Amino acid sequence: MDNGQSATRATPWQERLAAGTAAVQDEVIRWYQETPHGQAYVPDMIWGTLQTEAYATVILGQVVDFLKIPDDVPAGVDRRMRRQQVLYDGEHRYDVVLGEQALYTNIGGPAVMVEQIDRILRDIDLPSLTLGVIPAAAPVNMLPAHGFNVHGDEVHLELVSSSLNVTEPSEVGLYRDAFRRLDGAALHGDAAKGLLRKARAFWSGQRPD
Known part of the structure; x- marks a missing residue:
């Protein structure tokens, strides 16, 4: 029992976000760094490290409204924007897979979505x-899966009621295998850009090519 508890840790969001969103964003910055x-x-949404300021503002506003936590959305968004520096510092690398639905989930309306896809x-x-x-x-050789992030030897999950960290090596290995399968079903390069441009045309009201 002790090993199981140490390998998987769940923290209710209302406890973790009791002081607002900024402190948790600081923790996420450390993970990425x-x-x-x-x-x-x-x-079904855009990876946080690629979100625009407008998109992140809507997302964190929804978190505040749903969980009834202190409203510090501007501070939380500021931290999320800082976290994105890992994409440009030349010291980090990230492999990311989005579902196509992420390009169509309406976060903030057409103008926000067009800006987000352009980003x-x-x-x-x-x-x-x-x-x-x-x-x-x-076709995906993987049963339907929830979103997850792999940071080193740890997997982070965001559930409706809580955040969950998994460190048991055998479980982390399953998530790595799941990612390989999901990545194998994804389009990359020009093909991925084609899906992005199709979604942009949808949100801008233009007819895709």
């Missing part, structure tokens, strides 16, 4: 980033 090579699977198109070729997008109808 201390992880030279990370992996993330995000099926991804701008950064998709960064040396620090390998970004894949799983098409909505793609």
Whole structure:
């Protein structure tokens, strides 16, 4: 029992965010700074380290409203923007897989979504980033999975009621295998850009090519 408790730790969001969103964002900054090579699977929203300020403002506002925690959204957004420096410092690398749904989940309306997709198109070729997008109808050799982040030897999950950290090596190995399978179903490079441009055309009201 003790080993299981030490290998998987759950913390209720209302406890973790009792002082607002900024302190947790500081913790996330440390995770990213201390992880030279990370992996993330995000099926239905944009990975936080690629979010625009407007997109992040909506997301953190929803967190405050849902959990009824102190409203420090501007401070939380500021920390989230700082965290993104790991994409440009030349010392970190991230492999990220998005579900195509992430490009269509309405966060803030068309203008916010167009700006957000433009941001991804701008950064998709960064040396620090390998970004894949799983098409909505793609066959995936992996049962439907929730989003997760792999930081070194630890996996971080964000559930509705709590955050969960997994450190048991055999479980972490399963998440790494799941990521490989999900990444194998994703489109990369020009094909991924095609999906991004299609979503941008949808949000801008233009007809895709």
